[in-house]
Ligand SMILES: NC(=O)C1=CN([C@@H]2O[C@H](COP(=O)(O)OP(=O)(O)OC[C@H]3O[C@@H](n4cnc5c(N)ncnc54)[C@H](OP(=O)(O)O)[C@@H]3O)[C@@H](O)[C@H]2O)[C@@H](O)CC1
């Protein structure tokens with residue numbers, strides 16, 4: 001089922017309804033999102049070390065799921081969190097704890113220099129810094145992390161939305177993550193339609209996260 005482009009509010013409401021009205025848990029949605037994204041990464045960037053930049057919200061949570069699935073595919077994978085792990089909450093905290101128990105390579109880097117060190121041997125950089133929860137210009141370490149990531153010669157893949165791009169307007173922070181591929185969940189976002197965004201989004205792949213077709217029907221595109 002093809003879905004029309006959705007605003008921040010629409011896509012977040014779909015997630016919320018799947019959880020509250022259908023009894024799907026956020027962890028299940030995150031697992032589907034992360035697993036689907038890992039498969040697309042494997043199809044598009046099949047070799048080399050993958051370094052996943054993770055922020056404090058659920059976009060970061062997706063990153064820990066992606067890391068676990070890439071590790072299962074026997075990829076070299078490292079997670080670099082730009083916040084302390086004990087500042088995470090909810091589903092992101094749960095998936096970070098699983099990654100740590102599974103002895104995946106999880107590093108914390110809260111300065112631009114430390115982020116640069118952990119990214120220096122990356123062949124693929126995956127942006128799980130901020131997703132649909134982001135508002136306004138990039139603050140603090142997020143701006144530094146994107147700046148460093150954009151300077152490294154690697155394949156860059158954004159998860160859900162390139163960090164720095166506004167989901168609704170497509171407006172881009174000066175330090176927006178420059179993706180070659182954007183893997184986005186449920187549907188494209190309205191901001192992706194605007195002129196000038198294509199050079200930051202790269203190719204776009206939509207990954208379904210298992211929310212029921214009935215819930216998506218109001219947003220379906222006619223065949
Ligand atoms: N919910 C679900 O069911 C599913 C969700 N999924 C995934 O979750 C993503 C949405 O996650 P989310 O809502 O946690 O928001 P997200 O973008 O990770 O972080 C927001 C945090 O960042 C901060 N912040 C905000 N703006 C900022 C700025 N300009 N500069 C710097 N910091 C800024 C702000 O923190 P504050 O600064 O307010 O303390 C806020 O707490 C979605 O895109 C998808 O990938 C999938 O797993 C599928 C199931």
Ligand SMILES: [K+]
Nearest residue numbers: 127130159161
């Ligand atoms: K992102």
